Amino acid sequence: EAQVTQNPRYLITVTGKKLTVTCSQNMNHEYMSWYRQDPGLGLRQIYYSMNVEVTDKGDVPEGYKVSRKEKRNFPLILESPSPNQTSLYFCASSLYAGLRTGELFFGEGSRLTVL
Amino acid sequence: AQKITQTQPGMFVQEKEAVTLDCTYDTSDPSYGLFWYKQPSSGEMIFLIYQGSYDQQNATEGRYSLNFQKARKSANLVISASQLGDSAMYFCASNYGGSQGNLIFGKGTKLSVKP
Numbered sequence: 001e002a003q004v005t006q007n008p009r010y011l012i013t014v015t016g017k018k019l020t021v022t023c024s025q026n027m028n029h030e031y032m033s034w035y036r037q038d039p040g041l042g043l044r045q046i047y048y049s050m051n052v053e054v055t056d057k058g059d060v061p062e063g064y065k066v067s068r069k070e071k072r073n074f075p076l077i078l079e080s081p082s083p084n085q086t087s088l089y090f091c092a093s094s095l096y097a098g099l100r101t102g103e104l105f106f107g108e109g110s111r112l113t114v115l
Numbered sequence: 116a117q118k119i120t121q122t123q124p125g126m127f128v129q130e131k132e133a134v135t136l137d138c139t140y141d142t143s144d145p146s147y148g149l150f151w152y153k154q155p156s157s158g159e160m161i162f163l164i165y166q167g168s169y170d171q172q173n174a175t176e177g178r179y180s181l182n183f184q185k186a187r188k189s190a191n192l193v194i195s196a197s198q199l200g201d202s203a204m205y206f207c208a209s210n211y212g213g214s215q216g217n218l219i220f221g222k223g224t225k226l227s228v229k230p
Contacts, residue, residue: 031216042206042222043160050216058217090160099148099167102210102218106160 006107023091121221138207146212
């Protein structure tokens with residue numbers, strides 16, 4: 001089954017404790033990206049990757065890191081989480097490069113709470 | 116900076132009727148993609164439909180169609196014959212030729228279908 005898998009799905013942590021949200025896709029997609037969703041703000045892109053070893057900042061990259069060492073994996077790293085990073089996070093991938101990168105398969109989301 | 120505007124925070128539609136969800140975008144790039152997504156109350160994000168800026172015809176996918184008016188910079192989603200299962204949040208998004216991987220989302224419209 002084609003899917004994007006995120007882990008953990010739910011996490012409560014404390015300020016400053018490094019965490020990683022993993023994302024893996026089994027569709028051999030070139031493009032992967034991370035978003036956060038906050039009430040009233042829609043989705044905002046954190047980082048994206050057009051291919052292995054190629055990553056770019058989205059609109060809200062501060063406080064986050066990513067890496068793309070393999071095509072299937074695109075982990076999101078919060079080096080020192082803060083309460084303003086409490087959010088619902090989505091990982092997504094796309095078969096397409098170019099303008100159709102927005103034709104996305106989404107993971108189920110990871111709800112992160114930072115105390 | 117690119118911007119997506121969805122002016123309808125919430126809408127109601129009677130079952131079996133058609134509904135139009137508004138989306139306007141703001142880019143000076145001649146090359147861009149436009150996307151719509153659905154987020155049911157269960158939380159998953161589902162890609163619905165894509166329109167490229169150079170596409171001559173409006174995109175259609177089953178009961179979904181995109182009313183693309185380039186001069187007005189609008190990309191409205193039309194859902195025909197609404198069903199109860201169409202009740203959800205709907206997000207419009209866009210990228211552009213200068214940064215195809217950078218996807219910008221609107222804040223969303225909550226659609227409620229009445230029986």
